Amino acid sequence: MWLRLDGEGTLHRQLYRALRAEVLSGRLDPGERLPSSRILAEELRLSRNTVLQAVDQLIAEGCLETRGRSGTFVMESLPADLRPADLASSNRSPARSPRELSRFATRLEEIVPSARVAWFQQPGAEIDFRYGEPAYEDLPLTTWSRLVARRAGRLSRRALSYPHVGGVAELREAIASYLGRARGVSCSPEQVLVTAGSQQAIDLAVRMLVDPGRPVVLEEPHYFGFAWSLAAIGARLVPVPVDEQGLCTSQLPRVRVARLACVTPSHQFPRGGVLPLSRRLELLEWARQRGAYILEDDYDSEFRFDVNPVAALQMLDEDGLVIYLGTTSKLLFPSLRIGWMVLPEPLVEPFQKARAVTDAGVPALEQLALADFIEGGFLERYLRRSRRRHAERREALLDALQHEFGPRARVHGEASGLHLLLALEELPADAARAFRNTCRSRGVSVYTANPLYLDPPAHTELLIGYGGLDPAAIREGVRRIRAAFESQTCS
Ligand SMILES: Cc1ncc(COP(=O)(O)O)c(C=O)c1O
Known part of the structure; x- marks a missing residue:
């Protein structure tokens, strides 16, 4: 596949734009299989993580899909808001498909994943380690x-x-x-x-x-x-x-x-x-x-x-x-x-x-x-109570992580705040998506921290928010994450 990177911004954004253009222009056919991330990385002289980040983004947007171990494919049917004009349905209102936006708007389109717009409104699994929310129980x-x-x-x-x-x-x-x-x-x-x-x-x-x-x-x-x-x-x-x-x-x-x-x-x-x-x-x-x-x-x-x-x-x-x-x-x-x-x-x-x-x-x-x-x-007055509540949740999380993972997971930044970072060095970054799905199938939502790097690590890191979960849910959630981890690292 011939791809040209435009040299603007980070490498994964450049690759994301190039791949997206191939899909939207129809140069990549619906249902076509993408070369593996290893081959793409070699051909383009990029790291595999860079390729995976770009591909993950396109999967999240509904341009690509993974089919088990068979690889990554162009979606048979693109979401309506991504379809090029000649593929989109004829009754689509012109007002919903802006053409001439500013450079600022075009950059936004590339930077902010559509899923982030209503991020907190999207339901997580039964036990959701989503980052960004404190405990609400003690609010006066x-x-x-x-x-x-x-x-x-x-x-x-x-x-x-x-x-x-x-x-x-x-x-x-x-x-x-x-x-x-x-x-x-x-x-x-x-x-x-x-x-x-x-x-x-x-x-x-x-x-x-x-x-x-x-x-x-x-x-x-x-x-x-x-x-x-x-x-x-x-x-x-x-x-x-x-x-x-x-x-x-x-x-x-x-x-x-x-x-x-x-x-x-x-x-x-x-x-x-x-x-x-x-x-x-x-x-x-x-x-x-x-x-x-x-x-x-x-x-x-x-x-x-x-x-x-x-x-x-x-x-x-x-x-x-x-x-x-x-x-x-x-x-x-x-x-x-x-x-x-x-x-x-x-x-x-x-x-x-x-x-x-x-x-x-x-x-x-x-x-x-x-x-x-x-x-x-x-x-x-409220903060004193809230701090105690969060300290209890943090304690439960640290105990559960120690109990379930021991030295197989490294905890960073647990001394303060409402989240911590969990480094799973046995889990390569390219296995993170499958891992998230396995956790989800067990009723737990976890979120990777790898997109928070310009140059992401080769292993998986999880951003674990614990503000919104009580100690029992935290313990159960960590138990299920560990089970998903075992199934992933043993397979
Ligand atoms: C690092 C950091 N800064 C700021 C915020 C808060 O942003 P806002 O005040 O816009 O809700 C968050 C929220 O999660 C954050 O993680």
Whole structure:
């Protein structure tokens, strides 16, 4: 098969585009068998993991399918939204098949798998180790609804009008003082910008600070939310490896001019390292020398178990280099869609202008209720309970993993947060898909962490979220994962 890679972005994205074009143009016939991943890798001089990542993506989108051990085939019938115009049904409305979209939209089409759009709405198996949700059992919903109702019942003219694009004053004050108490962040309420979750903050920062083609430092592996926003604007990703302590600051690029480094210093996502002081200082010095900004995503650091709490990187910043991000997604619940950024002073006005253009702010009612929730002490009281609940789940998970896998699985990043990374070195990365299916047939959903790497490892790694499962379900789930693992590694 003749394939030409276009040289834009990561190798697996290039191969994905090339293969997809072959399928959609009809140059690969429906039902045609693809050369094996080994042959494709050899012919194109790519690693096998790169080939598998591209193929996996096309399977997820319904362009390709696997048929047991016979190989990978082009789907006999493509999903309607992928079918080229001459193959699609004639009654398809033109409004549903946009033709001329911008380069930004075209990149999005390539970067974000369709399945991610409604990711959390897709049902998992009976026991679902999905990452991204905290436990909801202890949420003081009665208090929350009382606070919302009270605010809703006496909305003043000011509260009914357009809110400040930076957030309502009450919430910005409450966040500034909470962050000072809980995370050592020092800022004035004016530096706080309330956002629709941290994803909006990431996207905003990336657009405001990076031009297409410019290099940006990204942890390897990394949070997909960073990579999506960066790839969508056409930034050049410069991966810097992480180890058990987080970002390897000694490997930060010395020569290249990077405008931004996207990092998770208090709990590296997904491997869990906590960046020590010496590396924090090295990262700040690196940014200072280059005039670069650091985007600090502090997404779950309230949940620490074996390690002492570490303050935010922002606390050490004396030069206005750090843009700090936080969110209610783990602290409370993700449908609230409220996050915040703390901006160095010179960035406040430019970022507010951007909000005026993009969305003109977050709904005021929830902001006011959240301000009352924080100021009334309910958040910190709830967090104490929530931390205990998560500690119990984490304990159950670690015990079960030790009991079922012993040294055959390596656990990373268990000291904090609501997830851990499980490395299964006996399971090659190309067996991950079959493994996931075997787990699913046993009533368990597991998720691979390999797509979180620009250069994925040769073995399978699982991102295990445990916030949403009680200890009994965790124990049973791990037992079933182990049974699936045995059946896979013995076959
Ligand atoms: C690393 C990281 N950052 C941020 C978030 C939260 O994003 P948001 O506030 O947009 O829900 C998550 C959620 O899972 C995450 O894993």
